Amino acid sequence: MSLSQAETVAVAPEETGGSLGRDAWRRLRRNPVAIAGALLVTLFVVVALLAPWLAPYPPDKPVGQVTPVSIPGPSAEHWFGLDDLGRDEFTRVLWGARWSLVIGVVSLLLGMAGGLLLGLLAGAFGGWVDGVVMRVVDMMLSVPGLLFAIGVAAMLGSGLDAVMIAIAVVNMPIFARLLRGQMLAQRRSDYVLAATSVGVRRRRIVLGHILPNSLTPVIVQGTLTLATAIVDAAGLAFLGLSSNDPSIPEWGRMLADTQRYLSSAPLLAVFPGLAIVIAALGFTLLGESLREALDPKYRR
């Protein structure tokens, strides 16, 4: 045992005192990074849920006069100004949160479900099943994420569904590898040996003991993946692979649409861009502090 491990063990009793969950919760509440992350995430989710009521104007209809050379900036009536088609920019940024949340959550859940199933198969059965699943995972990881997503989205013919499925597929191997690694580590642990020796069935051990104990890092990864899913979805929309329905304001496409007006109306790019940063930063901060709270290795 190295010195640092000995220190952890010696310090542990006074620091824990309660379940891992309660200990983690206490650490989270005391961590300013976690608080900041939680605030940003709350802001994002509240705006996403309440966008139809918060937004002062319809998101898809022009509400003022614009010409390509004069796009009105922020004013009392239009806080973020108008976009190139005369629509209220503030309204569209608010609605964008809604789509961003939907795309992020759906793609995360799909990817997680697929990945966890693969990881569970590999981790629970081992042997040739493990070999085949992990080779498939390696293969998927051999194409850079964004390019992989572009391929999948193009195959599905672009649109919101295509973007969600593409991001889900790209995230699957990450979760598969994570869960498998966790399960392999847990399989060698003492409590599994104990359960096996008192005659608990294999299925019960895998589903009742190994799986729940392997999920902590999956939760952390899920939070962090939500951040990348939001940024990646914006990237695909920026490249024109998402829906081209004007009543669906997406931050990525809003950025792409304002490209031509960058010098005359730079704020049109700033607002949706900052919105993406706020959403992604919130989930990243929350995920990082969750990881620190749940895993002693990362405490520093």
Next chain:
Amino acid sequence: MLRFVVRRLALLVPILVGLSILLFLWVRALPGGPAEALLGERATPEAVERVQRLYGLDRPWYEQYLRWVGNVLRGDLGVSTRTQHPVLEELLRTFPATVELALTAMIFAVGVGVPLGYFAARRHGTWLDHASVAGSLFGITIPVFFLGYMLKFAFAEKLGILPTAGRQDPLMDAEHPTGFYVLDGLVTGNPEAALDALAHLILPGIALGTIPLAIVVRITRASVLDVLHEDYVRTAEAKGLRPATIRGRHVLRNALLPVVTIVGLQVGLLLGGAVLTETVFAFPGFGKFMADSITARDYAVLQGFILFTAVIFVLVNLLVDIAYGLIDPRVRTA
């Protein structure tokens, strides 16, 4: 060592075979089928039939697959429906630009990231440490294309000190024998052209390099913190070695091991990010060509480019593994 390399190479074969099957089936799963995918949506029925016969699309799929692999191995990746040039030709034409861009981004990320991470760890718990951690979290989340816009607006449009788009001033009299414009400027004895090409690389390089920079800072910092508490560092201190020797020979050298791996993994991120960065800066590289091919539904290009990227990515990671094995003997037997 040779055995290690051979084993790693052997592991690549199933991955690449699987990937090629996947990409082959991908074009067959496209809306409209492969013939339309290769010819474009406005293809006449006669043209579709001709392509079907030409590519043997009436044969069983495994026969078609073997034929396709044979073509790919001979360098025939099909023809771009948008430009009517062979895909391989387009790839070779656009890839040098992206290599230049990715190198600039990586030099920026490592050149700034390693010192920053190192000093953050040395001054653990100070404002510099906190600022670098906060900055790297921010850097990971900021979308490449948004950062690109902001850089372009601030430095190119407002301040006007750097070019907004492209690889070279179109009015400049420059020759391009190699396709790497900075290098071209140097070999043709035209330092002005080299400097101009370099100036065109700065903003996109920073935009593309920011996420890798954030990652390099974090990894270097964590790694240096680990090493600082190692027994051999204390031993070195106890022996009375000069602090500079300890830092250079013991701390930095060991701490950089994980950084090497991470740098290799960034290649994928750079090639993906290049699609977005090059679009923002109208930088005529592989990524811009790919982005234009998405809009044009030019599937032959997408198929060829994705396959090519995967091969590059896998090979670079193999090289990193080998480099790692050279630096750290423990890896060879693992």
